[in-house]
Amino acid sequence: MTKSPPRLFVNCSLTPDSLISLQNSQIHYLKNVLRLQPGALVSLFNGRDGEWSGSLAMDLNLISVKVEKLQRPQPDSSGPGLLFAPIKKGPMEVLSQKATELGVSILLPTITDFTDVTRSNYDRVRAIAVEAAEQCDRLNVPLIEPPKKLIERLQVWPENTKLLFAAESGLAKPIDAALRDVKDKNILMDWVLAVGPAGGFSPAEHEMLRGLSYAIPVGLGPRLLKAETAAIAALSCWQSILGDWENRPIDRNGE
Numbered sequence: 676m677t678k679s680p681p682r683l684f685v686n687c688s689l690t691p692d693s694l695i696s697l698q699n700s701q702i703h704y705l706k707n708v709l710r711l712q713p714g715a716l717v718s719l720f721n722g723r724d725g726e727w728s729g730s731l732a733m734d735l736n737l738i739s740v741k742v743e744k745l746q747r748p749q750p751d752s753s754g755p756g757l758l759f760a761p762i763k764k765g766p767m768e769v770l771s772q773k774a775t776e777l778g779v780s781i782l783l784p785t786i787t788d789f790t791d792v793t794r795s796n797y798d799r800v801r802a803i804a805v806e807a808a809e810q811c812d813r814l815n816v817p818l819i820e821p822p823k824k825l826i827e828r829l830q831v832w833p834e835n836t837k838l839l840f841a842a843e844s845g846l847a848k849p850i851d852a853a854l855r856d857v858k859d860k861n862i863l864m865d866w867v868l869a870v871g872p873a874g875g876f877s878p879a880e881h882e883m884l885r886g887l888s889y890a891i892p893v894g895l896g897p898r899l900l901k902a903e904t905a906a907i908a909a910l911s912c913w914q915s916i917l918g919d920w921e922n923r924p925i926d927r928n929g930e
Contacts, residue, residue: 679718693741725745725749728746749814753778756867762903784822785824787880825880829887837864840870841868841870841871841893
C-alpha cells in the first residue's frame with residue numbers, strides 16, 4: 676500500500692493545467708516538514724470543484740502546484756449542523772477537529788444563559804477545521820457562522836430543519852431511539868444538533884426548546900458530559916443511524 680500524497684485545502688478554483696500559489700504555512704509544510712522535491716504529487720480541494728491531483732513546482736523560492744487530473748467529484752454536503760456554546764480554547768479546538776471528522780456541515784457558536792466564554796479565536800477554530808478536513812479525506816470544510824444568542828438563532832430557523840438538542844433534565848428519549856423513530860418514518864430533512872455549555876441549557880431555555888415544533892429533546896446517557904464530549908457523542912449517534920457511516924471508505928488503490 677503506497678502512502679497517499681499530502682492534501683491541501685485552497686481557496687481558488689481548480690481547473691486542469693492551472694498553477695496554484697500556496698500559503699506560507701503550506702509551503703513550510705511541504706518543503707521543510709515533508710521535504711518534498713519538485714514533481715512530487717499533491718492533492719488539492721476547495722469545497723467546490725472536487726479533489727484534484729497535481730505536481731509540485733519549484734522556481735527558486737517560489738513553490739506552487741500544477742493542477743493535473745480530477746480524482747473525485749464534489750459530493751453533496753449532507754452532514755448536520757452543530758449548535759454549541761463557545762467553550763475554552765483547548766476543548767474548542769477538540770470540538771472543531773472532531774466535528775469536522777464527523778461530517779458537520781456548519782458550526783453555529785451560540786450564546787446561551789450559562790455560557791461563560793463569550794470570545795473565541797474563530798480564525799483558529801477554522802484553521803483546526805481545515806487541518807482536520809485535509810487529514811480525514813473530506814472535500815469541504817465546515818462553515819463557521821459568527822456567534823449569536825440562542826433566541827436570535829431560533830428566530831431565523833431554516834425551513835425543513837429539525838433541531839436535536841441534548842436535554843440534561845426532563846423527559847427525553849435516548850438519542851438512538853429518537854433517531855430510529857425518525858428513520859422509520861423515512862422523512863427527508865436537514866438537521867442541527869445542539870449541545871449546551873457546562874451546566875447545560877437553563878430551565879428557561881429547556882422550556883423554550885421543548886415548545887418548538889421542530890425540536891426533539893434527547894438523552895445522552897446517565898453521566899454528565901463535557902460540552903465537547905456531548906457534541907462528539909451526539910454526532911456519532913446521528914452518523915451511525917441517519918448519516919453516512921454505511922458508505923464504503925475511500926479506496927486509494929482503486930480496488
